[in-house]
Amino acid sequence: MTDITLEQAQTVVEAARAAAVANGTRMNIAVVDAGGNLKAFVRMDDAWLGSIDISVKKARTARFFDMESGDIGTLSQPGGSLYNIEVSNGGLISFPGGIPLTVDDSIVGAIGVSGSTVEDDRAVAQAGVAAL
Amino acid sequence: MTDITLEQAQTVVEAARAAAVANGTRMNIAVVDAGGNLKAFVRMDDAWLGSIDISVKKARTARFFDMESGDIGTLSQPGGSLYNIEVSNGGLISFPGGIPLTVDDSIVGAIGVSGSTVEDDRAVAQAGVAAL
């Protein structure tokens, strides 16, 4: 298993933070490693307190299933094949903003962003992904 | 209470693992005993980390109510008689992949499988059930 380095994680966080500044949002930004454990985190000034936990859970959800957190959400709706999967793993977040991080075709961790609309959250997370 | 033996649990796990290998999936496979307590578990290489907890919860859900986990899910939808039962018992998983294990007409435990589509999960769990 290839793992993310702190330098890589900080590059990801900084790129996401810059994207949030650029679009005028205040975000919580978390990066977890290949094992799903927290590697780096920042909360921008005046960002929602409730989004600390959500950003971490989005990142963990993305690494736990090696897909975007929002993809889980399309399957977990009433009648869906993964209905209420959110109660597992101490709480999953299944709306957009969590994306796996890949280096040389290996998933090395994931980023989770929370603090605005899910569209904004996902865009900021994508900026982090693009920096790696 | 008739209970599953470790030898039986390992037979079930090994049959499920072989079925996963045969269909090219990477599964988390859990067996709980008659008391709903973990008896045996394996995570195949590169299987989803988030499916550790889900496989165990599927097995527990199946034994807690002596029916397939997916059968709970048909009753727990919005408007259903067991709406949101998933929040009980520290978290239930109510989609397919958890099946009771029976010996001589007595339920002795349950298997839970997670790591692919719910159809794949259930098929692999059934392979485990068939081995007992």
Next chain:
Amino acid sequence: MTDITLEQAQTVVEAARAAAVANGTRMNIAVVDAGGNLKAFVRMDDAWLGSIDISVKKARTARFFDMESGDIGTLSQPGGSLYNIEVSNGGLISFPGGIPLTVDDSIVGAIGVSGSTVEDDRAVAQAGVAAL
């Protein structure tokens, strides 16, 4: 980060189980991977139910700090430098029975054993370590 394979984990578990059979004890045996996530587990017939969680926590404790679980315990006593560290990480177990697993000088996971005296638990864990 090098990670343990399921084949290696099962070799470890089987060697520990054989050692438990040889000394007449009934053990819970858990192996976690490099990320501290459960990889393989067995509970021998009539092993203590309360030791399921303890075996997993011993393995996690050993990997969390890359040392034997009992070494934590020597530091966590009243007046010790790590007093009451056990309340962290959702619960640590700081008495013997958890040991890191190493391959080619890299820690790839850990084993945790619980079900008898701590001396027996540690001896069985060591048998698992020796098999890798």
Next chain:
Amino acid sequence: MTDITLEQAQTVVEAARAAAVANGTRMNIAVVDAGGNLKAFVRMDDAWLGSIDISVKKARTARFFDMESGDIGTLSQPGGSLYNIEVSNGGLISFPGGIPLTVDDSIVGAIGVSGSTVEDDRAVAQAGVAAL
């Protein structure tokens, strides 16, 4: 309430990280704000996984009581006035490595460091404090 800014928190984290590099340790470094909520966090490569939670809990403990985490530990020993206070607040860490952060005589948050001996942890935390 005066609160720490992200810029200040990152200055603290970076100074602590530099001190850890200088003394050859691998640390988890957390900063919480005036409300006790996580503001910034980094885990250095190969730092103990179990110290993620401990670094955060040290920081929270220091802010919860506006004193060094180790000072709580002198009161929480058997027979002490705060015996076993560690079980409160979802888990406190009462050994050294958590220190309040002060700006203009107001406590604006706290730093928590974990990854080595408690003496090393505290020294690295102090380097963070000194940078503010």
